[in-house]
Amino acid sequence: MTDDSPLTEEKPKSTSTRPPIRGFNPLVNYLFYTVAVLVAFVLNWALGYPAVIAMMLFFVIRLIRDTVHVYNTYEYKFAGQAAIVNLIYSMIFFIILVVNGLAISQQMAPIILPDFLDLTSWTPLFIMGGVFGMMNIKKMWGPRKSFY
Template sequence: MESEEPPENEQKDTRPEARPFNPLVNYVYYLMVVAVALAVQWLFGYPAVIALMMYFVIVLVRETRHIIRTYDYSFARKAAVINLIYSLTFFIILSVNGIAIAQGYGAVIWPDFADLTSWSPLFIMGGIFGVANIKRMYGP
C-alpha cells in the first residue's frame, strides 16, 4: 500500500481573512490631497506639486517595502508593487512634463494628452490609496 505524501517544498498560499474596514476614510484623505495638489499647482506651479508628490511617493516606497517584508499573503505583496510602479510612472510623467512646462516648453512625455501632467497627482494618489487599502485589509 502506497501512502501519498505531499511534496516537501510545496508552499501553500492561503488567503487570509480580510478585515472589515471603511474605505470612505481613504476617499476623504484622497480627495483632500488631490485638492491640495491642485491648489498648490495653481498658486506655486509645477515645481511645488512635484515636491509635494515626492513626499507621498517616498511614503509609498516605504510602505511597499514594509508590506513586502512583513506580509505573508503573496497577492498583497504583488498588489503593493504594482501600485508602486503605477505611481512611479505618473510621478516621472509629472516631474519631466512639469519641469518642461514650468520652463516654458510643452509637455515632453505624451504631449498629445493635453492634461496628463495636471492629472498626474490624481493617479499618484491612486497608488497610495491602493496600498492603504492593502494595509487595512491584510495588515497584521
C-alpha cells in the same frame, strides 16, 4: 440489514493561504485622497508644478517605504504583489509629472506624451491612486491593533 456500500474516504481539506476576510471602512481613505488631490491642484494654481512635484515626492517616498514593508513582512503573497503594482503605477505617473512639469514650468511643451494636453495636471490624481491602494492593502491585510 447490512450496508454493502463502499466506505467513502474523507479527503483532507486543503488549507487556503488566503487570510480571513476582514471588513474595513475606506471612507477615511477617500477623504484623505480627495483632500490631497485638491491641495495638489491648489498648489499647481498658486505656485506651479515645482510645488506639486515636491508634494508628490513626499507621497512617493512614503509609498516606497510602505511597499518595502508590505512585501517583506506580510505573509499573504497577493498583498506584496498588489503593493508592487501600485508602486510601479505611481512611479510612472511621478516620472511624467517631473519631466513634463519641469518642462511646462520652463515654458516648454510637455515632453512625455505631448498629445495628451492635460496629462500632467492629472498626474497627482493617479499618483494618489497608488497611495490610496496601498492604504487599502494595509487595512485589509495588515496586522490589527490589539485592544489589550
